[in-house]
Amino acid sequence: MPETTTTAPPSTTTTGASIHLQGVTKQYPGQARPAVDAIDLRIEAGEILVLVGPSGCGKTTTLKMINRLIEPTSGRIVLDGEDVTTQDADALRRRIGYVIQAGGLFPHLTVAANVGLVPKMLGRDHGWDKQRIAARTDELLELVGLDPAVYRGRYPRELSGGQQQRVGVARALAADPPVLLMDEPFGAVDPITRHRLQNELLAIQEELGKTIVMVTHDFDEAVKLGDRIAILDTGARIVQLGTPEEILTAPAEDFVVDFVGKGAALKTLTLVSVGDALAGLAADGTTTADGDGPDPALPVLPARATLHEALDVMLAAGQPAVVVTGPRDAVVGTLTLEAVMSFLTRPAAARADAPAGHGAPAGDGAP
Ligand SMILES: Nc1ncnc2c1ncn2[C@@H]1O[C@H](COP(=O)(O)OP(=O)(O)OP(=O)(O)O)[C@@H](O)[C@H]1O
Numbered sequence: 001m002p003e004t005t006t007t008a009p010p011s012t013t014t015t016g017a018s019i020h021l022q023g024v025t026k027q028y029p030g031q032a033r034p035a036v037d038a039i040d041l042r043i044e045a046g047e048i049l050v051l052v053g054p055s056g057c058g059k060t061t062t063l064k065m066i067n068r069l070i071e072p073t074s075g076r077i078v079l080d081g082e083d084v085t086t087q088d089a090d091a092l093r094r095r096i097g098y099v100i101q102a103g104g105l106f107p108h109l110t111v112a113a114n115v116g117l118v119p120k121m122l123g124r125d126h127g128w129d130k131q132r133i134a135a136r137t138d139e140l141l142e143l144v145g146l147d148p149a150v151y152r153g154r155y156p157r158e159l160s161g162g163q164q165q166r167v168g169v170a171r172a173l174a175a176d177p178p179v180l181l182m183d184e185p186f187g188a189v190d191p192i193t194r195h196r197l198q199n200e201l202l203a204i205q206e207e208l209g210k211t212i213v214m215v216t217h218d219f220d221e222a223v224k225l226g227d228r229i230a231i232l233d234t235g236a237r238i239v240q241l242g243t244p245e246e247i248l249t250a251p252a253e254d255f256v257v258d259f260v261g262k263g264a265a266l267k268t269l270t271l272v273s274v275g276d277a278l279a280g281l282a283a284d285g286t287t288t289a290d291g292d293g294p295d296p297a298l299p300v301l302p303a304r305a306t307l308h309e310a311l312d313v314m315l316a317a318g319q320p321a322v323v324v325t326g327p328r329d330a331v332v333g334t335l336t337l338e339a340v341m342s343f344l345t346r347p348a349a350a351r352a353d354a355p356a357g358h359g360a361p362a363g364d365g366a367p
Contacts (some may be wrong), residue, residue, distance in 0.1 A: 016046040016211030017080035017095075017178035019066060024075030026061050035061045037235035038075065045080070045178075048205060048212040050226035052219055052259070058236030059215040063181050066213060067096040080178070094118060097180040097210075102188040103168025105156040111167050112137045112152040118175045140170035143207075145200060162193035169201070173208070182214040186221065195309075198224055219260060223248065223270050224306070231256055245271050265344050266308070272343060274310050274324045275303025278333045281342070294323040294334050301325070303332055307340050314340075 019042070026036040036058040043049045051059045064070040066077060068089040076085045084092050105114045113120075115137045119128040128136075138148035144166040156164055165185060172180055185201075186194045198221060205212065216222055222229045223244040231240045231247065233255060240252040248264050248271070251257045260267070299317045301310055303326050310322050314337050324332045 015178065015209040018045045018078075019043040019179060019211060019213065020076075020078040021062070021066070022076040022078065024062070024065055024077060025073045026058070026065060026070060027073045034073070034235055036065065036072075037237065039236045039238065041230065041238065041241070043211060043213055045211050046209045047227040048214065048225055050222040050229045051213065051215045051232060052217070052222045052229060053232035053236075053239075054234075054259070055217075057232045057234050059232060060183055062232070062236050063183055063213060063215050066179070066181055067093050067098060069093075069098075094122065094175055095177050095179065097172030097175075097177040099165075099168050099172045099180065099182040099185045101184045102161065103156070103164040103166075103171075105164055105167055105171070107156050109155075110152065111141070111146075111154050111156070111159070112148075114156070114167055115140055115170045115174055117171060122175060136174060137170075140173055141167075143173070143204060144170045146170075160193075161189045162197060165189060165193075165197055166200070169204070173204075173210075178211060180210050180212045182212060184215055184217065187217065194221070201225065220267060220270065223267050231259060266311075269307035269311060269340065269343060270309075272307050273303060274301055274305050274307060274322065274335050275326065275332060277307055277310075277339065277343060278303075278324055278335055281335075281339050294331055295321075298323045298334065307343055310335060311337075311340050 021039050021041045021043075023038045023040060024036060025034050025038050027034040039058075039062060041062075051062060053059055061070055065072045068077075068084075071089075072085065076083055078084070079092075079095065105111075106117075109117070112134070116133040119126075119133045119136060122128050137152060141148040141151055146163060146166055151159070151163070151167075156167070159167065165188070168185070172182075186197050189197065202225065214222075214225065216225075226244055228241060228243055229247055230238055233239050240247055240256050242250075242252075245268070247256060248260060248268050251260060251264075257264075298319050298321050299313045300323045301313060303324050305313075313322055314320065320338075321334050321336045324335055326332045
């Protein structure tokens with residue numbers, strides 16, 4: 001094989017690239033108003049930015065213009081400082097992983113063939129020979145929690161919805177792109193699987209540090225996953241752009257208040273981890289002493305789980321407390337329902353004590 005000028009894929013993981021949308025507009029033919037009207041949005045390298053807003057406001061159009069599945073009518077798209085507005089769209093898409101609802105897998109291809117699709121297209125000239133593709137496929141299946149020996153030869157129809165979604169994420173990561181676009185990635189799975197997939201995505205993101213732009217209809221998902229959330233209105237007008245905490249506690253307009261809904265106080269529970277809550281509340285005597293050890297009937301959660309998850313688990317188990325564990329499953333303490341509820345009435349104190357928990361995966365113990 002002759003040497004080529006293109007470089008082989010790096011052995012270390014590529015981290016995220018910044019994305020800058022500058023006055024990007026999409027006017028569909030025959031429509032009175034642009035679907036996306038001169039949006040200006042800078043997405044920082046390594047962050048998860050979630051786009052939310054009412055149906056038809058232009059979320060998917062905005063997302064698909066980033067990888068030019070939809071061509072902008074005007075404006076510029078700048079990826080890591082490079083204007084890619086007129087770059088070859090296929091080349092651009094190799095730098096941008098794309099995940100859609102239900103994984104978007106090819107039904108006639110095995111799991112391994114689906115995951116290896118982009119590396120195979122890139123081919124030997126980019127350093128992807130068969131052996132390397134096979135190794136990369138196995139590595140990614142492991143990353144998304146699927147045993148390669150069991151799953152690599154299966155077809156999509158032989159997988160659950162959640163497993164298909166995991167394969168979809170693995171496929172998007174295959175060529176190690178700096179950017180991932182996700183359009184309602186967890187919209188087609190049941191709530192429990194969705195929680196797991198969200199936690200897995202956070203764990204993967206902690207390891208890989210990609211730039212992720214995600215569209216969701218689920219505001220709770222936005223709060224849980226987003227480093228920042230952009231709330232859009234018709235024409236993709238940015239009504240508010242901020243951290244989940246900023247949006248929940250200081251909504252910019254009535255539109256945001258309506259959109260966030262009445263559960264804003266409850267949603268603030270997703271911003272604090274149970275470990276931070278325990279640490280913050282210990283001084284107040286609102287945690288129970290373990291004495292001879294925690295009650296074995298109580299559900300157990302890792303310290304990184306959120307207060308919202310703790311509440312869910314207590315309600316599901318019909319128990320008034322959860323046992324919180326740290327590294328190597330060592331018991332950290334017991335967090336009571338009363339303690340969780342106290343966070344609802346003093347979110348400001350909670351925020352001062354505890355860093356936002358939305359970036360922390362809850363691990364296997366999550367609901
Ligand atoms: N191919 C198209 N041709 C004409 N109009 C379109 C086309 N695709 C989308 N639109 C219109 O553009 C607007 C924005 O659509 P888009 O799919 O981006 O919204 P969205 O916020 O993702 O909606 P939803 O939440 O319902 O998926 C809508 O009014 C839609 O009807």
